[in-house]
Amino acid sequence: MQTGKAIQHAARLIREGKLVAFPTETVYGLGANAFNPDAVANIFRLKERPSFDPLIVHVANLEQAASLSKHSDDRIRLLAEKFWPGPLTIVVEKNERVPDIVTSGLNTVGIRMPDHPLALRLISEAQTPIAAPSANKFGRISPTRAEHVANQLPDVPYIIDGGPTTVGIESSVIRLHDDGFVMLRPGAVSSEEIKKVIPESHIRIEKEDEFHSPGQIKSHYSPQKSMFLGISDFNDSDLSNGGLIAWGTPEYASKFKKVEYLSKTRNSEEAAINLFNALHTMEAADVEFIIADTVPEEGIGIAIMDRLKKAAYRHRNNAS
Numbered sequence: 001m002q003t004g005k006a007i008q009h010a011a012r013l014i015r016e017g018k019l020v021a022f023p024t025e026t027v028y029g030l031g032a033n034a035f036n037p038d039a040v041a042n043i044f045r046l047k048e049r050p051s052f053d054p055l056i057v058h059v060a061n062l063e064q065a066a067s068l069s070k071h072s073d074d075r076i077r078l079l080a081e082k083f084w085p086g087p088l089t090i091v092v093e094k095n096e097r098v099p100d101i102v103t104s105g106l107n108t109v110g111i112r113m114p115d116h117p118l119a120l121r122l123i124s125e126a127q128t129p130i131a132a133p134s135a136n137k138f139g140r141i142s143p144t145r146a147e148h149v150a151n152q153l154p155d156v157p158y159i160i161d162g163g164p165t166t167v168g169i170e171s172s173v174i175r176l177h178d179d180g181f182v183m184l185r186p187g188a189v190s191s192e193e194i195k196k197v198i199p200e201s202h203i204r205i206e207k208e209d210e211f212h213s214p215g216q217i218k219s220h221y222s223p224q225k226s227m228f229l230g231i232s233d234f235n236d237s238d239l240s241n242g243g244l245i246a247w248g249t250p251e252y253a254s255k256f257k258k259v260e261y262l263s264k265t266r267n268s269e270e271a272a273i274n275l276f277n278a279l280h281t282m283e284a285a286d287v288e289f290i291i292a293d294t295v296p297e298e299g300i301g302i303a304i305m306d307r308l309k310k311a312a313y314r315h316r317n318n319a320s
């Protein structure tokens with residue numbers, strides 16, 4: 001379908017209370033009209049997502065953002081000027097228009113303006129903010145291509161195909177507090193960059209027992225086979241039935257049955273773009289287990305390691 005027609009069709013579906021999967025610069029989202037609780041309930045059903053995990057609401061302009069938050073907050077404008085459209089979700093107090101099902105009953109809402117022309121056109125033509133989690137089954141690997149969505153969610157009524165996404169890792173999620181902000185999920189936008197925009201803010205020290213972001217659980221992004229992080233424990237093992245997700249071009253790659261390269265030149269932005277596709281490819285490949293190289297935890301490498309640790313968590317802890 002021609003792009004204009006595809007957007008019109010998808011926008012009509014959103015207005016009718018149906019679900020649409022759409023590309024953003026980070027990962028594909030599974031969207032519904034944020035002000036329609038029945039439509040939003042279908043997101044949870046299709047994803048098999050537990051009701052405690054709140055959704056991000058996507059907007060195309062600052063008026064829509066203001067229509068969701070309880071107070072006007074100058075920091076939203078400052079952050080928006082610098083980072084929107086882009087991979088930053090800002091969690092603020094919500095107003096009464098936002099249905100409880102969107103925020104899992106929390107009094108806060110996560111807002112983001114995605115940096116993707118098709119997403120922005122969809123939201124504009126639908127004339128409503130769109131609530132959307134990543135378009136994968138709960139706990140599974142996030143989708144960076146339309147075919148990843150189609151494989152995991154065959155029942156989604158419509159997928160807008162925008163090709164591979166250009167950032168590849170979900171947005172950074174921050175919670176604004178009166179006295180600063182908390183990074184709830186690392187992404188392409190770092191705490192340091194945020195501090196430059198709102199210099200009076202500081203990162204609050206998080207207490208272990210504070211349950212800031214209900215969706216941030218230890219096991220996530222899991223391939224349906226054993227996955228391990230780092231080659232060091234496997235030095236003397238037979239790797240010929242394994243898959244390697246490689247950082248750079250390590251010598252030991254030749255010992256594996258299959259190799260997916262995150263970035264042959266060790267470029268972390270490129271690695272972020274390739275990460276989820278590498279996991280999807282290994283999940284489908286004829287390999288018995290997956291070993292992923294670790295990447296340096298700086299810049300977007302922090303977010304890459306966050307995702308890799310969660311993807312390997314089940315097997316590190318012998319759960320299934």
Ligand code: TXA
Pocket residue numbers: 024026027028029030053054055056087089091103106108109110112114132133134135169170171173184185212213214215216
């Ligand atoms: O890049 C992204 O953010 C993608 C694209 C589609 O925009 N979306 C995405 O959504 O990753 P999802 O649902 O897979 O992850 C949203 C995360 C969850 O960990 C959730 O718990 C957290 O954001 N979150 C959403 N609203 C929140 C709130 N009010 N308070 C705390 N955490 C919140």
Ligand code: MG
Pocket residue numbers: 133134142
């Ligand atoms: Mg997700």
